[in-house]
Amino acid sequence: MRIGVIGLPLSGKTTLFNVLTGSQxxxxxxxxxxxxxxxxxxxxxxxxxxxxxxxxEHKKIQTIVEYVDVVGIAKGATRSVTILDELLNQLRNCEALLLVVRDFANDRVPHPEGKINPQQDVQIVETELLLSDLAILETRINRLQKEIAK
Structure with a gap:
């Protein structure tokens, strides 16, 4: 199973990734x-x-979980084709998404939106994922329309 660890930048995604995988x-x-x-x-x-x-005498095969710590999903990120493609390529093969939401204050780690609001963070990520889905659909519709026109 492959799980994508997603969230806003500086939300603690990599910290959680390190805990889950024993990475550093x-x-x-x-x-x-x-x-x-x-x-x-x-x-x-x-x-x-x-x-x-x-x-x-039989081989022991354990279940393996792969975690992918993806780049932070910033507000408006899906408006950039490069960032959108990069994000989608990272998430394409994931069977599940693990959303990390920031609920800690630290002056050395500023929140990208200027204030800590976990509900707003969830909405931002959901909106960006929905917008990325719409971009994919628009591209697919355009291709189908071109094929129909031929």
């Missing part, structure tokens, strides 16, 4: 760059361990 990706207030990170975790399963002890 930089999390300073200046690390909100354009690079995604991938981490894999083998899911512990006592039932699988028990079965493997009973049948050690």
């Amino acid at each position: 990706v930089e999390t300073s207030s200046f690390s909100g760059g354009r690079q995604s990170h991938l981490g894999t975790v083998k899911v512990p399963d006592a039932r699988l361990d028990f079965i493997h002890q009973s049948y050690p």
Whole structure:
């Protein structure tokens, strides 16, 4: 399973990613760059361990969860084709999205919107995802209309 960790810039996405994967990706207030990170975790399963002890000659294959720490989704980000393409490429193969919402105050890590409001942050991310879906639909409709016109 692949899970995309999404949220506004500087919301704690990379910190959560580090906790989930055991990674040590930089999390300073200046690390909100354009690079995604991938981490894999083998899911512990006592039932699988028990079965493997009973049948050690068979290969033990643990479930693997991949986490993708994507770039922050800033307000208005989907208006940029480059940013939209980059974001969609990172999320395309994810089966689930994990939305990280900031609810902490830290003067050294300014909130992108100027104030901490978790509900507003959720709305911003939802709006940007909806707008990206609309952009995809518009592109698809235009292609279909061109094909029909031929």
